Amino acid sequence: MTWSKLSDDFPDDCDCLSDAAFRLHVEGLCWSNRKLLDCRIPRDHLRRFATHPEALPELVAVGWWTEDGDELAIRHHAGYQRTREQVLAQQAANAANGKKGGRPRKGTGSPRELSEIHPLTRSASESRSERDGTGSGQEALTGPLAEDAHAREDDERAAALRAVRARIAERERQRQATP
Known part of the structure; x- marks a missing residue:
């Protein structure tokens, strides 16, 4: 098109x-x-x-x-408007990229190609995260390291949830105390 x-x-x-x-x-x-x-x-x-x-x-x-x-x-x-040559070149590039296929399906046994992320272009959230890296193009943690990372992540989520609940409870107490 x-x-x-x-x-x-x-x-x-x-x-x-x-x-x-x-x-x-x-x-x-x-x-x-x-x-x-x-x-x-x-x-x-x-x-x-x-x-x-x-x-x-x-x-x-x-x-x-x-x-x-x-x-x-x-x-x-x-x-x-793009020229005929520009359109045909783009269509050829798109066709070549399409032949490479999308992401490999999980469980196919073929190793995933990892995209290299330059440290200067990595976002602040990626550089400080202890997530396992799945979905980011980085190699995923496995074994005990992954379990530790997930446990820390769960602890952080639980602490954040407790803090939110405490703020909600405090607001409710203030609302009830106000005549």
């Missing part, structure tokens, strides 16, 4: 156009991108996508489209 890009001031630029010309311009950008035409549309394609082909002279008059023999060249907002 391809995309047509419109800047946030696109509607402001189009204030001078009739509704039919505005629609034809957007339809032309979309058609060109869908068919990878690099903003050069064969004239006979116009009847295949245009709701209002009669608005073409208006787009030509304002200079947003030009007529070049059997082709119509879109000028306005053409610079925002």
Whole structure:
């Protein structure tokens, strides 16, 4: 799938156009991108996508489209659109990445590839955490180390829960003491 890009001031630029010309311009950008035409549309394609082909002279008059023999060249907002080569290169990269597959399924027996995290880009929560690292791309703790880490984590959660309950109880006491 391809995309047509419109800047946030696109509607402001189009204030001078009739509704039919505005629609034809957007339809032309979309058609060109869908068919990878690099903003050069064969004239006979116009009847295949245009709701209002009669608005073409208006787009030509304002200079947003030009007529070049059997082709119509879109000028306005053409610079925002990706070229055919860019789209095909991205599609090839996406296909190659898709063939690599997603994350390995658990229990397949194949070792997980670990992504290397640069120490300067590690977040503060990761660097101080004693979690086992699963899901973060880091090697998980196993055995007694994992049990200790989980026990400490459970203790920390229990202490935090006790503190929250104490604050709630204190607020309730204050509320009841206030007439």
